[in-house]
Structures are given as structure tokens and as C-alpha cells.
Amino acid sequence: MPVVGRLRGWRLTTGVGVLALAAVLVALILTRGPDAPQTFGPWYPLTNQAGARASADFENHVPCSIDNPPVADCQRVKLGIVLYGTPAAPSTYLISIIRVGTGDNTRETHEGTWTVTRGTALDPAATVYQLDAFAPAHLRAFWPVSTEILYLLDQTRMPRPGTAAYGYALTNIPIGQTVQPPG
Known part of the structure; x- marks a missing residue:
């Protein structure tokens, strides 16, 4: 097979691989869950049921x-x-x-x-x-x-x-x- 034919096949295979990888990355980005919270407030209420702080x-x-x-x-x-x-x-x-x-x-x-x-x-x-x-x-x-x-x-x-x-x-x-x- 001539060199030109081999390069064409390699380019086609590489192009399909790049497209598949891009599709997987887009799917991962779109389907990942919400971002983790960046701050965490207190685990307790600031006042109790009677209103005491x-x-x-x-x-x-x-x-x-x-x-x-x-x-x-x-x-x-x-x-x-x-x-x-x-x-x-x-x-x-x-x-x-x-x-x-x-x-x-x-x-x-x-x-x-x-x-x-x-x-x-x-x-x-x-x-x-x-x-x-x-x-x-x-x-x-x-x-x-x-x-x-x-x-x-x-x-x-x-x-x-x-x-x-x-x-x-x-x-x-x-x-x-x-x-x-x-x-």
C-alpha cells in the first residue's frame, strides 16, 4: 500500500478517535452532579425552639x-x-x-x-x-x-x-x- 493510503487511514482512525473522546468528555461534563458546596454553615440552629440564642x-x-x-x-x-x-x-x-x-x-x-x-x-x-x-x-x-x-x-x-x-x-x-x- 502506498504511503499516502496509509496516512489517509491513520488520519481517519485518529479523527474518529478524537471525536469519540470529545463526545465522552461532553457527556461527562453534562451529566456530572452539582458542584460540591464551597462553604459549610454551622451544624446547629442559631436559636433554640424557645428563641434562646x-x-x-x-x-x-x-x-x-x-x-x-x-x-x-x-x-x-x-x-x-x-x-x-x-x-x-x-x-x-x-x-x-x-x-x-x-x-x-x-x-x-x-x-x-x-x-x-x-x-x-x-x-x-x-x-x-x-x-x-x-x-x-x-x-x-x-x-x-x-x-x-x-x-x-x-x-x-x-x-x-x-x-x-x-x-x-x-x-x-x-x-x-x-x-x-x-x-
Whole structure:
């Protein structure tokens, strides 16, 4: 076969391939889902049903041993607690639990009322935020060591010890903060 005939066949094959690739790309662009959100608002309402404003949002990643026994395949637990009202006039709370790595990113929530009591095992005069019976038993007592840090207390009112990777000190996040992923 002469060289010209071979080039013509190659050009035809290449042209068909390019057209097929272009058609696939157009189909992918047209059928892809909506863009992922670029910002994420708070996971909680800014006011509760009674109209009290959220006054504190404490969050952190805590060890999976927070669950007894720990959930299978758990890598860490994203724990958040939002307090409505103020220590002078407590109202309600909302707890969020997400177990990371389990294949189920469902947000488990608990809500109820909170009060201010006194006394930890380390300091009998310390302020303690006490949650009602609607909170899991192991998440009912918190020690606000400052406006920025809230320690989870165990049943004896001792601060729960963490691991080398995660601890039980929750950090105050600005109310209603919108998060934008890096990039």
C-alpha cells in the first residue's frame, strides 16, 4: 500500500478517535452532579425552639474510646456541644456525634436542658455544666476551665484522660462560623 493510503487511514482512525473522546468528555461534563458546596454553615440552629440564642459551640475530635465499647472501624469521634442561654440563665443544649471511619457519617444528636452545678474531683468549687438525662450518661458533665476550653468529665467528675492523638478538651468555636475548605 502506498504511503499516502496509509496516512489517509491513520488520519481517519485518529479523527474518529478524537471525536469519540470529545463526545465522552461532553457527556461527562453534562451529566456530572452539582458542584460540591464551597462553604459549610454551622451544624446547629442559631436559636433554640424557645428563641434562646446559642451562646457557646465547643467541638473537637475525641478518642473512639468515648463509646464503651468503641464502635468497630472508628478512627475518631467528632464531638460537638452547643449551649443555648448563658450560665446565668441556662436553657438547652444540642450534642453532635459523628464517628469517623465507620463508613456511616450519620450525625447522632441529643438535646435537652443544662444547669450549672459546682464541684469536680479536682476542685469542689469549680463550675460544672450538667446535662440532663437526654444526654448519653458518659456525656453529661463538662468543666469550663475558661471561655475557650471545656473538659469532659467522667462519672467521678474527673477530667477524662485522652490518648497521644486525641483528648477530651473541647475548643470554643465562634457561633455560626462558616467554614471554607482550603484550596
